[in-house]
Amino acid sequence: MADALIKKLEHFVRLSSLDKEVLGRAAAERVRKLRAHEHIVLEGDKPKVIYLVLEGWACRYKHLEDGRRQIVGFFLPGDLCDLNIFILREMDHSIATVTRTMVAEISRTTFEAILDGHARVTQALWWDALVTMAIQREWTVNLGQRDALERVAHLLCEIFIRIRTAGLSRGKSCDFPITQAELADATGMSTVHVNRTLQELRSLKLINLAGRVLTIMDLPRLMQVGMFTPNYLHLDREGAYLDSNE
Amino acid sequence: MADALIKKLEHFVRLSSLDKEVLGRAAAERVRKLRAHEHIVLEGDKPKVIYLVLEGWACRYKHLEDGRRQIVGFFLPGDLCDLNIFILREMDHSIATVTRTMVAEISRTTFEAILDGHARVTQALWWDALVTMAIQREWTVNLGQRDALERVAHLLCEIFIRIRTAGLSRGKSCDFPITQAELADATGMSTVHVNRTLQELRSLKLINLAGRVLTIMDLPRLMQVGMFTPNYLHLDREGAYLDSNE
DNA sequence: CGTCCCCTTGAATGAAGTCAATACGCGTGG
């Protein structure tokens, strides 16, 4: 159930089978199946549980009064929404599915039991939270400094690597189930310009994107174009000193 | 010492005098005075301590290879850098002072002692961390969706309110010690356009900005122009149920 | 009194947005 999450966390620290079991149980506690483009939480809601995406894609977004929308992050399989979110009275953003999705709802008590009893898992969740923050900062840089081509290239690199980290890529390819309009909302560009930018990336022989599948023909060069440095994803098993030795 | 931090946290929960003493001691443990435009941590450094800004302004930023720079956040008095940052092997961004600054360095052991022994303070620090994330998301929205006028207006609102929350505003005014070039790095705009945008805000009689002092002549209207909604700062004493009753 | 930094201004250029029309692909229902 929590395979993607476990696979991701093991890029930080090697977990024991008990650790994995604990995560697996938490992820199985209450599972919901959702259709595409269904909202999970709306701005203003009282946050009550922690969501873990098991399958499919979701996103965080904020609306401005006049209808403009910014997607501020994607949830890929294995991604958690903010830990301890229930401290806050109300959500300051919304979360919705992008595709058909399976999410686990983890209750506050379950979550706190993990924090209490499983130090290694707690550390791994902290690591994940810090990486999530780093991703958010990187998005800020992406929107603030990079032009259209760089911006899209960077986002594609990030998504591909995150998916690969969760063990869900196939060679140079991975699922890429979002529309150009959604890509536009995530990059702060117009759909027209997203379209033209994708065409440019295709004509540079860097990517292939059709039928909900992304293939990155030349990852090193795409990373160069997007000035993508993966350091902010902190994937080098930085917590190895905490490894389970079972 | 930690007045600004305490004042800020009390917008979430009322602290006991022991809570405050604990924070005050942590903030006095090791204090460094820094000049303006001095770096505190560089990308690639191993994070070892938690920084708390006591006086002055600092910022987080990232450089691209070609020299472009994005400021991804400001540290105002009372602001902490990421909790638990020492889990990570190396920093993925840099931190530098903007003005002359006093920072407290809080050691890992001190920090962990607080988390262990002082549940209410821990909750308040969590709240602060969640707000920091929300701010980062809001910056993403700001850069992605708002045009120049809206963007600058929004940033000014946010900074003013954060400063006021730390108890450091004076009526409609507050210190505003950053240059237009720094504002440009924070908003992803050119300095020239920042300049013109500020002039427009002045001519609309919304602000007054001169000699390192910002005066907001009409906050409601400035908020409207920037489509600023303060909900993401979560200032409504959301943790009141945890209040100390001493 | 000169220098440096910051702010300001104007004119030319450019990147991305808008508008509007068209094409494609796919599922549904006749």
Next chain:
DNA sequence: CCACGCGTATTGACTTCATTCAAGGGGACG
């Protein structure tokens, strides 16, 4: 089986917002 419809992708022409380049002004400080 084909026609229709809808969401998504593509294209071209025009506009706009913001950048770039370049020059000038003003104040603080040695």
